[in-house]
Amino acid sequence: MKHAPFIAVEGPIGAGKTTLASMLAEELQLPVIKEIVEENPFLDKFYQNMDDWSFQLEMFFLCNRYKQLEDTVIHYIDKGKPVISDYHIYKNLIFGERTLKGTKRDKYRQIYHVLTDDLPKPDIILYIKADLDTLLRRIAKRGRSFEEAIETAYLQQLIEDYDAAMASLAIREPSTTILTIDGNLIDFVENREHFMEIASRVKELMQ
Ligand SMILES: Nc1ncnc2c1ncn2[C@@H]1O[C@H](COP(=O)(O)OP(=O)(O)OP(=O)(O)O)[C@@H](O)[C@H]1O
Ligand SMILES: Nc1nc(=O)c2ncn([C@H]3C[C@H](O)[C@@H](CO)O3)c2[nH]1
Numbered sequence: 596m597k598h599a600p601f602i603a604v605e606g607p608i609g610a611g612k613t614t615l616a617s618m619l620a621e622e623l624q625l626p627v628i629k630e631i632v633e634e635n636p637f638l639d640k641f642y643q644n645m646d647d648w649s650f651q652l653e654m655f656f657l658c659n660r661y662k663q664l665e666d667t668v669i670h671y672i673d674k675g676k677p678v679i680s681d682y683h684i685y686k687n688l689i690f691g692e693r694t695l696k697g698t699k700r701d702k703y704r705q706i707y708h709v710l711t712d713d714l715p716k717p718d719i720i721l722y723i724k725a726d727l728d729t730l731l732r733r734i735a736k737r738g739r740s741f742e743e744a745i746e747t748a749y750l751q752q753l754i755e756d757y758d759a760a761m762a763s764l765a766i767r768e769p770s771t772t773i774l775t776i777d778g779n780l781i782d783f784v785e786n787r788e789h790f791m792e793i794a795s796r797v798k799e800l801m802q
Contacts, residue, residue, distance in 0.1 A: 599675045600801050601667075601715060603683035605761070606723030607753045608745065609733040610778050615723065615793070616681035618783065622794045623801075628667055628680040631659055632739075641694075642744040649694040653687065653703055660684045661710050672715050677801070683720060684711055689760045693752060716771055719800050721793070722761050725778030727751050772800055 602625070604612040613629055620627035632638070637652040664684050671678040691703045725733075730750055734742050765773050774796060776783075783790040 599677040600718040601672055602679040602719045603717040604681050604721045605683055605686060607730060607757050608750060609730045610723040610725050612723060613681045615783055616679050618790060619794060619797060620679050625677050625679045628663060628678060630682045639741040642741050645694055650699045653691045653695060657687045657707060660687060664714055668715060683717055689756050693756055716768055720771055720773045722773055722775045723778040724775055729779050
């Protein structure tokens, strides 16, 4: 890889994206971009009633991430500096396709493409896969009260949506390297060797 890489960590809710991105940033001495969660005024309402709140929520996430990615381009990518993010804006489409219906979904798709088609794609995506039991355990461990209302069927659906989206991305974006991490077997939090294995794979990819 000749230029400074743009690295994104992806995976369904609670997979460990923020945790892994922060650990890698420290180990590899990279700046880290984290998604904004606590200031989101719609998330709580959305988990109580998805049909009523999905459009507001998806638009809020999209605008926030668009701004964050614009800043990332200005401060890092255009200056040739490597950076790691705990999400990729592509996740908006994964969620939007799942939570929106009918004309709102059509409008959202169009807005998504207008905003993002010319933005840089990550060079490396670390895709953390995990099964439903693992995700439910981690979401419970984190203990955000508004996430108690997450339905298992929704989470299971997202696991499948992520798998399909990553498979399609691998075909459409051959310049993005996707490194899949089995989040059920590889415990980068408790097992230092597991973490160092991931860190050295990323270092190799950055060469
Ligand atoms: N490999 C792991 N082993 C044990 N616990 C983990 C592991 N990865 C993450 N956790 C824990 O699981 C919880 C969720 O992790 P984290 O917040 O990093 O997930 P996330 O993918 O960023 O979530 P979200 O999709 O909501 O942004 C945290 O409490 C974290 O400490
Ligand atoms: N509907 C929807 N669309 C998104 O783009 C999106 N991104 C994150 N989330 C939810 C997952 C966690 O609860 C919490 C923190 O990641 O926010 C989303 N929900």
